[in-house]
Amino acid sequence: AKDGWSTFLNYVGGAYIYVRVKFAERLKVIASSWAQATKKTADEVEGAEQEAKEGEEGKEGEEGASGAIEESGGGPATSNGLDATQAAKKKKGKSWFGGSSKNSDSKGKEGTGGAGEGAGSEDKTDFRNTSVPTTYEEMFLFNSAVMGFGNHTWMQEVLSSFDAIVSNVSNSYRLQEECDVLSLRMAKYKGNINLPEYKAVMLASMRSLCKDWGSQHEVSWSWLWENVERMLKALMGKPAVQEKALAALYASLDEAALMVIRKEVYQKFFALAPAGQDYFKQSTTRLYFIADKLVAMTLDMYKEPKRMVEDISALGLRHVGYGIPTDLFGPFVTGCVQVVRMLTDDDAAEEAFRWSLNLISRMLTRVINEGSTIVMKAINVNSAKMLRKAVACAPRGKRASWMLNIQVGTQAISPLMWAIETGSLESARAIIQDLLTIRADRDRYYYGMDSMFERHPDVIQRLCLDAPALMPFLLDGLIWRSRVTENGQRRVNYYIKHLMVDAHGDFNKTIEWITDNQDPKLVCHPIASIVTDMIWSRVAFRTFLYGKAWFLFTLIVFICSQAIM
Numbered sequence: 001a002k003d004g005w006s007t008f009l010n011y012v013g014g015a016y017i018y019v020r021v022k023f024a025e026r027l028k029v030i031a032s033s034w035a036q037a038t039k040k041t042a043d044e045v046e047g048a049e050q051e052a053k054e055g056e057e058g059k060e061g062e063e064g065a066s067g068a069i070e071e072s073g074g075g076p077a078t079s080n081g082l083d084a085t086q087a088a089k090k091k092k093g094k095s096w097f098g099g100s101s102k103n104s105d106s107k108g109k110e111g112t113g114g115a116g117e118g119a120g121s122e123d124k125t126d127f128r129n130t131s132v133p134t135t136y137e138e139m140f141l142f143n144s145a146v147m148g149f150g151n152h153t154w155m156q157e158v159l160s161s162f163d164a165i166v167s168n169v170s171n172s173y174r175l176q177e178e179c180d181v182l183s184l185r186m187a188k189y190k191g192n193i194n195l196p197e198y199k200a201v202m203l204a205s206m207r208s209l210c211k212d213w214g215s216q217h218e219v220s221w222s223w224l225w226e227n228v229e230r231m232l233k234a235l236m237g238k239p240a241v242q243e244k245a246l247a248a249l250y251a252s253l254d255e256a257a258l259m260v261i262r263k264e265v266y267q268k269f270f271a272l273a274p275a276g277q278d279y280f281k282q283s284t285t286r287l288y289f290i291a292d293k294l295v296a297m298t299l300d301m302y303k304e305p306k307r308m309v310e311d312i313s314a315l316g317l318r319h320v321g322y323g324i325p326t327d328l329f330g331p332f333v334t335g336c337v338q339v340v341r342m343l344t345d346d347d348a349a350e351e352a353f354r355w356s357l358n359l360i361s362r363m364l365t366r367v368i369n370e371g372s373t374i375v376m377k378a379i380n381v382n383s384a385k386m387l388r389k390a391v392a393c394a395p396r397g398k399r400a401s402w403m404l405n406i407q408v409g410t411q412a413i414s415p416l417m418w419a420i421e422t423g424s425l426e427s428a429r430a431i432i433q434d435l436l437t438i439r440a441d442r443d444r445y446y447y448g449m450d451s452m453f454e455r456h457p458d459v460i461q462r463l464c465l466d467a468p469a470l471m472p473f474l475l476d477g478l479i480w481r482s483r484v485t486e487n488g489q490r491r492v493n494y495y496i497k498h499l500m501v502d503a504h505g506d507f508n509k510t511i512e513w514i515t516d517n518q519d520p521k522l523v524c525h526p527i528a529s530i531v532t533d534m535i536w537s538r539v540a541f542r543t544f545l546y547g548k549a550w551f552l553f554t555l556i557v558f559i560c561s562q563a564i565m
Contacts, residue, residue: 025216025220026216026219026220026223026224027169027170027220029216029217029220030166030169030220030221030224031166033206033210033213033217033220033221034136034166034167036209036210036211037135037136037139037205037206037209037210038135038136038163039134039135133208134209135209136162136205136206136209137159139205139208139209140155140159140201140202140205141159142205143201143204143205143208144201147200147201147204149197149201152197153189154186154189154191154193155197155198155201157182157185157186157189158182158186158198161178161181161182161185162202164178165178165179165182165228166224169224169227173362173366174366175227175228175231176231177359177362177363177366179228179231179232179235180231180235180359181305181309181359182232183231183232183235183236183238183239184239184301184302184305185305185306186232186236187239187240187243187302193236195229195232195233196229198225199222199225199229202221202225203218203221203222206221239302241348241352242302242348242351242352242355242356243299243302243303243352245346245348245349245351245352246298246299246302246349246352246353246356247299248346248349249340249343249344249346249349249352249353250295250299252344253343257343258292258295260339260342260343261291261295261339261340261343262287262288262291262292264339264342265291265294265335265336265339266280266287266291266335267335268334268335268336268338268339269331269332269335269336271335272331272334272335273328273331273332275325275328276328276331276332279322279324279328294336294357297311297312297356297360298352298353298356298357298360299356301356301359301360302352302356308360309363309409310409310410310411312360312363312364312367313363313367313408313409313410313411314411315364315367316363316364316366316367316368316371316408317367317371317406317408317411317412317413318413319364319367319368320367320368320371320372320376320406320413321376321379321380321413321418321422322380323377323380324368326364326365326368326369329361329364329365330361332361333354333357333358333361336353336357337350337353337354337357340353340354367408367409370408371406371408371413373390373402373406373415374386374390374393375387375390375391375402375403375406375415376406376415376418377390378390378427379415379418379419379422379424379427380424382419382423382424382425382426382427383426383427384426384427384429384430387427387430387431387434388430388434390402391403391434396439396441396446397446399434399439399446399448400435400446400448400451400452401451402415403415403416403431403434403435403448404416404435404448404451404452404455404456405455414455414456415431416428416431416432416435416452416455416456416459417456417462419431420462420463420466420467420470421466425467425469425470428467428470429470429473432452432470432473432474432477433473433477434448435448435449435451435452435477436448436449436452436474436476436477436478437477438480447495449477449478449495449498450498453498454503457498457502457503459474460474460499460510460513460514461509461513464513464514464516464517468517468519468522471514471517471519471522472521472522472525475522475525475526475527475528478494478495478496478499478527479492479493479494479495479526479527480492480493480495494526494527494530496527496530496531496534499527499531500531500534500535507535510531511528511531511532511535514528
């Protein structure tokens with residue numbers, strides 16, 4: 001037995017060493033060349049070179065949850081700064097999460113398609129269009145048109161997902177998830193799909209963009225596409241059949257069958273995971289709504305995969321705020337599959353439901369794992385001490401972003417706003433005080449006021465409505481008092497820019513919000529007093545006089561006439 005265990009451990013250790021030596025260099029080459037091809041910054045290039053190491057840690061962290069899902073009858077287990085928030089704002093409109101319900105993939109597809117068509121039409125009519133492609137997307141569109149693949153729209157689907165695939169090549173779980181979603185999107189394409197065609201265009205584009213392209217790059221990128229192609233071929237043709245089978249199953253369910261699903265899902269789940277009862281304390285009507293939504297999501301995953309990816313990301317971020325453990329998703333999927341098995345004998349429909357729900361649970365698990373930062377964990381327990389300890393780990397330059405933005409894909413959530421919404425006022429107070437504390441190093445000062453008002457221009461309104469007790473802490477943080485006295489006086493700075501004008505240069509509604517709050521102590525705060533006095537003396541006073549000039553003139557005439565009369 002001892003010799004057997006020694007042989008087994010030697011074999012496993014040798015396999016780990018072999019994989020690390022053989023593939024680590026490939027991952028590094030892919031990360032660095034992709035950063036170069038997509039024109040990323042120096043910091044992003046450095047982060048890309050570390051992706052191989054971080055990916056291995058991500059796989060270990062997700063292995064438990066994915067393994068639990070796999071036991072439920074599933075298929076193979078798969079598994080930031082404020083600048084990202086500002087970039088996201090440019091790409092999509094604001095929502096409660098700071099994201100948008102619009103699908104960025106479809107937006108990207110329309111944008112790239114429009115660019116390709118526009119370029120083609122201009123080339124036919126205007127020979128002055130001599131712009132040279134400088135990014136991978138532009139070069140790919142150019143090469144696909146030159147190589148005769150311009151009308152292959154399925155390549156646009158791969159192109160819009162390719163950045164996520166390359167960025168997560170070192171994480172097999174996430175790579176499998178991206179390929180599963182991509183297969184659903186490609187299933188909407190009516191026509192022949194020849195995957196090696198994309199490889200030819202991809203390699204041609206990368207050769208043009210990477211200055212140090214060599215044989216190692218050729219091997220690495222070919223190896224990447226071979227793995228992606230293998231995953232896509234394993235699912236090719238299946239989504240359409242599964243969607244049809246699942247739609248037929250749902251069409252055959254009457255109200256009585258739906259009521260069975262609503263009731264039995266929770267009974268099965270609570271039997272498998274009793275701890276899950278602590279997270280389903282809503283009313284019966286709400287629980288029935290969740291069950292109906294779950295059934296609809298499994299079919300919508302086949303019909304509208306682009307939109308569902310965005311919706312699931314937003315839902316996952318909500319679960320981060322609720323503090324839902326990821327190890328409950330496995331039993332929940334198992335319970336749902338068991339209920340569907342009770343209602344049908346169609347193996348194809350059951351497999352379609354299981355695969356779709358398994359994919360949804362994997363995506364939720366990933367979003368929760370990525371969004372469950374130490375700051376969010378401190379907010380969930382409403383501990384100011386834990387929150388200060390959490391942000392103490394952040395560099396000064398990224399300290400504000402840790403407390404204002406959690407980005408997962410194209411969706412984002414603000415820890416500060418989530419703390420206010422959920423009533424974690426101790427954590428919210430600690431965040432506000434930390435943001436409005438001035439720090440410094442040898443190069444610069446750090447003050448989170450600008451970041452906070454850029455992320456939440458209506459933060460004062462939200463505080464007045466949901467947490468008026470925090471308003472004095474915010475206003476106190478906008479005042480700096482020197483610790484040095486000169487001639488018995490101290491210098492005081494009032495930071496009132498964001499209280500007077502908004503991001504568009506118009507008057508801010510801060511005074512209106514404070515007035516509506518009807519708190520006399522808040523109105524008498526030094527910050528509120530200096531803002532109102534400055535607006536009145538420098539802007540409103542003259543406008544008021546001009547507006548009342550005719551009234552004053554007529555009043556004087558009336559008084560004089562009455563005196564004479």
